[in-house]
Amino acid sequence: MRLTLRQLHVFDAVCATRSYSRAAEEMALTQPAVSLQVRQLEELVGQPLFEYVGKKLYLTDAAEALRQAGADIFRRLDSLDMQLSELQGRLQGQLALAVESSAKYVAPHLFAAFREGQKEVDLQLVVGNRGEIIKRLVDNRDDLVIMSMVPQDMALEFLPFLNNPIVAVAPPGHPLCQAPQLKLQDLEPYRLLVREAGSGTRKACEEYFQQKRAHFSRTLEICSQEAQREAVVAGLGLALLPRHAVSQALASGALRELPVAELPLYRSWCVVYPRGKRLSPVAQAFLAFIREERSQINALAVRFSGRQPAAH
Known part of the structure; x- marks a missing residue:
């Protein structure tokens, strides 16, 4: 042909x-x-x-x-371009990165920190819910993926690099904000705002609720974290959201983190790719950055915690 x-x-x-x-x-x-x-x-x-x-x-x-064949050809040509640049003593090319929607607040800053030392590398960023990201993994659409709750039934390599704390949030005037300490069951009488089926945050919370025997009979499904956050601010209900996604709202006082004893629910963000995949030079460099630059990643975690760093 x-x-x-x-x-x-x-x-x-x-x-x-x-x-x-x-x-x-x-x-x-x-x-x-x-x-x-x-x-x-x-x-x-x-x-x-x-x-x-x-x-x-x-x-x-x-x-x-x-x-699919064309995509494979273009990827190989991109990889060749990167390898030729590497032979000339410089790293050049594009990182195709797909991230779960909760990670979209952190991923650009993570790439920006990596790019400080690799000025000729560009980013192609795709955001989706967990189901969409898994489909992209199956189709081998990206260089690397950032997600939590890595599927155990797929042949994948993964590197955990950052905690993804999920917390309960409410508007400042909510009666539960007055409590010094709460249990997860104390939230049950109130409406809970949840993500759509296929969301990693929803899956993590549902599994945790089952483990803790917590049951929420009143729920409202909202298909984006931004809309979910604003719905909580508007007083439509409570929500369990990644702290990274609400850090600015917590810092400004638009939202309050509820002092629930069983929370935060911790899941780890991981860099993921299919086992046996030949990583491009750019993808290898990004993976090495995440593995080696722990101090920069920890600084990102503080920035997105919604809290001020402790004074010394």
Whole structure:
């Protein structure tokens, strides 16, 4: 098969946009030029790559297979570019990083600390809930993944690097804020705001509630941490959220952390990748940074704790 990289780039743009015209805009081509490239690919593959159902464009099975192969080719070329830069005594390229939504507050600062010593490295960051991140791991879409609660039924390498404390929060005027000490069961009469199914925070909390025999009959599902945080501020209920996600609200007094004896619930953030995966030079350098620069990572933990560091 005499495929060209140009054809694969055009094909990938059509896959991403689900539109010949939008792909043409992205590639600075005419729509007939895009159609021609796709038609030539279909002749090489011997099968149709796209089909219209109504007015929507869908990928055929052949297109899905070709897109996966193209992604592998582009990754290998990126890795080659990094290796050639490394041979010249410099690290250059892009780190494709996927993170659970709770980690999106920490991940950019973690990368920024890494980039202090690697000025020519860029970041491609994807954020999703736990279910979406696991799917990306299965598809090998990223260089590295940051998540908690690493799946035990998958062949994965992982490096824990930072605690992810989950705490109970309430608006300042809530009656539970007056209590000097609480038990988890003391929260049961109140409405609990929860994330959507597939969220790592929700999974961790549900398993913990079962372990502690806590039952919340009144819940309200909210599908983002930002909306969940604002709903607590608005007085719609209590929530269990990663302290990193509410650090600014805690520091400003917009939210209060409830003194629940069984909390925080600690889970560790981990850098994860499929076992046997050949890491790019940039991914190897990022992993080495996390393994070796504990002081910088601990400083990040203090910054996102929602508390002031102790005076000396």
